[in-house]
Every structure is written in C-alpha cells, then in structure tokens.
Amino acid sequence: MKKVLVLLAGLAAGPAWAQSHGAMLPFYGGQIGLSGDLHVEFVVRDGMIRAWVRDHADKPVAAAGKATVLVGATKHEVSFAEDGAGLKAELPVKAADKVTAILSLTAQGRPLSARFAQAELVQPSLTGAALAGKAVFERVCATCHGTALRGTDQGPPLIHAWYAPGGGHDDSQVLKVLREGTKGHMWKLGDMPKPEGLKPGEDKPALAYVRAMQAANGIDQSAPAAGKGGHSGH
Ligand code: HEC
Structure with a gap:
C-alpha cells in the first residue's frame, strides 16, 4: 500500500516537510493541504470528517463551506458546521474507509479548495502475538488511537510515518511509553497517560499488533525518513 495523501497543491506528507517547516505540522494527526498561504488539516473519524484551517503561523482561521466526499463508491455532499477551532460534517463514514474528499471552503473572504484521499484500511491476517494483541489494543488503546489505528481526538494515528519501526519510535521506545505514558510532544492531542488496564505481558x-497493522498499511522501515519527523526530546 502506498501513502494515502493526495493534495491539490502537491505538498508531500511527512517528515521531509515537517523538518523544514516549523508550522504546518498536523495538530490532530491529520493530512495537511496547502491553498495559497493557508493550510487545511483534514481527518476522517467514525461518523464524520473534520477540518481545520490555519495560517502560515499556525493560527486558526475561521472558515465555512462544504465538501464532496466519496466513501467507497458512494458520493455525499455535506456542509461543514463550526466545531471549536475547526469544522465538522457528519456523514456515514468510518476511519477505516477508502475516502476521497474535495473541500470547498471560504476563509478570509477567499475561496479555498483542497483535496484529500485515504486508502481503505488493510486488515492483515494475524497470528500469534499480533492476534492476541488485537484484543488488547481494542480493549485498552482503541478509545484514543481508534479501532482503525487512524487516531481520534484523544490520540494520534499509529499508522503514520512518524511511528514507523525505525527511527525515534522503535520497539524499546514504544514499550517504555506503554509502561510510563508520554508527555504530548508531537501533536496538540495532550499527553498519553500510562494505559489503564494494560496487564503485565500485554x-x-x-506492540506486535501495531507493527502488523503498520506493515500491512505501508508503514515500515523503508518509509521515507520514517521516524525522523522534526521532533526530539524523548
Ligand atoms: C487516553 C488516551 C490514550 C490511550 C488509552 C493510549 N494512548 Fe497511545 N498516545 C496517546 C497520545 C495523546 C499520544 C501522543 C503523545 C504525543 O503527543 O507524542 C500517544 C502516543 C502513542 C505512541 C507514540 C509514542 C511515542 O514515542 O511518541 C504509541 C506507540 C502509542 N501511543 C501506543 C499506544 C498503545 C499500544 C496503547 C494501548 C496499550 C495506547 N497507546 C493507549 C493517547 C493514548
């Protein structure tokens, strides 16, 4: 599976740009699209799409508008409603779905358009530790990271180049985070507390389940610049 980001502006996802731009990092684990000097962060959650418009200094910009969303082969036309610092529109969609969305917004009195796409989540056939880990993940981790591992408002996507097995998020680092939690340092999603209800040996x-899902969905050591995404301080 290839990376899922498609943008009108042709901006590449991931650490290459993250390193060179202090701004334009996703706050909420989403994809970033550029339109003039504004950028749009986009996520698909279970039951809705969300978007945030920010300026070059990462300051939220008020926006309004609509989206044409293709979920599999079904087309939806939705209007965005204001939602905190961003926009949301409810529709029958899952984070695991194949989605193409064309956003037609107005911000700062100008039209702003951005196109995003994500592939359908690949569910690999699991054995051994990864299979046992699926149940653990769904019980302990999915409330924050999502059953599709694509994130929620409480936790980032783990199917993300920043969390590839090489680089700064190797197995020993992840196991440490599972023992201790971690201060929020990459997103604006807050801290990860020490996971509640994770029993010894789980x-x-x-981790094996997370790695299996990453591998099946194109996140592996060979992902470009994986794990070196413009952050430090573990
Ligand atoms: C209460 C919500 C919550 C729960 C439950 C949770 N996480 Fe997290 N997790 C987070 C947040 C928030 C972050 C991002 C912290 C940051 O900004 O770097 C994170 C980060 C991570 C990271 C990246 C760590 C790093 O080195 O930066 C991994 C891997 C991870 N979580 C795996 C898991 C697994 C596996 C479980 C279940 C055993 C789990 N999480 C349970 C919220 C949660």
Missing part, C-alpha cells in the same frame, strides 16, 4: 502483543 505490552508486547499490543
């Missing part, structure tokens, strides 16, 4: 299976 950390490695949970």
Whole structure:
C-alpha cells in the first residue's frame, strides 16, 4: 500500500516537510493541504470528517463551506458546521474507509479548495502475538488511537510515518511509553497517560499488533525518513 495523501497543491506528507517547516505540522494527526498561504488539516473519524484551517503561523482561521466526499463508491455532499477551532460534517463514514474528499471552503473572504484521499484500511491476517494483541489494543488503546489505528481526538494515528519501526519510535521506545505514558510532544492531542488496564505481558502483543497493522498499511522501515519527523526530546 502506498501513502494515502493526495493534495491539490502537491505538498508531500511527512517528515521531509515537517523538518523544514516549523508550522504546518498536523495538530490532530491529520493530512495537511496547502491553498495559497493557508493550510487545511483534514481527518476522517467514525461518523464524520473534520477540518481545520490555519495560517502560515499556525493560527486558526475561521472558515465555512462544504465538501464532496466519496466513501467507497458512494458520493455525499455535506456542509461543514463550526466545531471549536475547526469544522465538522457528519456523514456515514468510518476511519477505516477508502475516502476521497474535495473541500470547498471560504476563509478570509477567499475561496479555498483542497483535496484529500485515504486508502481503505488493510486488515492483515494475524497470528500469534499480533492476534492476541488485537484484543488488547481494542480493549485498552482503541478509545484514543481508534479501532482503525487512524487516531481520534484523544490520540494520534499509529499508522503514520512518524511511528514507523525505525527511527525515534522503535520497539524499546514504544514499550517504555506503554509502561510510563508520554508527555504530548508531537501533536496538540495532550499527553498519553500510562494505559489503564494494560496487564503485565500485554505490552508486547499490543506492540506486535501495531507493527502488523503498520506493515500491512505501508508503514515500515523503508518509509521515507520514517521516524525522523522534526521532533526530539524523548
Ligand atoms: C487516553 C488516551 C490514550 C490511550 C488509552 C493510549 N494512548 Fe497511545 N498516545 C496517546 C497520545 C495523546 C499520544 C501522543 C503523545 C504525543 O503527543 O507524542 C500517544 C502516543 C502513542 C505512541 C507514540 C509514542 C511515542 O514515542 O511518541 C504509541 C506507540 C502509542 N501511543 C501506543 C499506544 C498503545 C499500544 C496503547 C494501548 C496499550 C495506547 N497507546 C493507549 C493517547 C493514548
């Protein structure tokens, strides 16, 4: 599976640009699209799409508008409603779905358009530790990271180049985070507390499941610049 981001402006996702731009990092684990000097962060959640418009200094910009969303082969036309610092529109969609969305917004009195796409989540056939880990993940981790591992408002996507097995988020780092939690340092999603209800011996299976899902969905050591995404300070 290839990376899922498609943008009108042709901006590449991931660490290459993250390193060279202090701004334009996703706050909420989403994809970033550029339109003039504004950028749009976009996510698909279960039951809705969300978007945030920010300026070059990452300051939220008020926006309004609509989206044409293709979920599999079904087309939806939705209007965005204001939602905190961003926009949301409810529709029958899952984070695991194949989605193409064309956003037609107005911000700062100008039209702003951005196109995003994500592939359908690949569910690999699991064995051994990864299979045991799926149940652990769904019980302990999915409330924050989502059953599709594509994130929620409480936790980032783990199917993300920043969390590839090489680089700064190798197995020993992840196991440490599962023992201790971690201060929020990459997104604006807050801290990860020490996972509640994770029993002794469940950390490695949970990690094996995350790795299996990453591998099946194109996140592996060969992902370009994986894990070196413009952050430090573990
Ligand atoms: C209460 C919500 C919550 C729960 C439950 C949770 N996480 Fe997290 N997790 C987060 C947040 C928030 C971050 C991002 C912290 C940051 O900004 O770097 C994170 C980060 C991570 C990271 C990246 C760590 C790093 O080195 O930066 C991994 C891997 C991870 N979580 C795996 C898991 C697994 C596996 C479980 C279940 C055993 C789990 N999480 C449970 C919220 C949660």
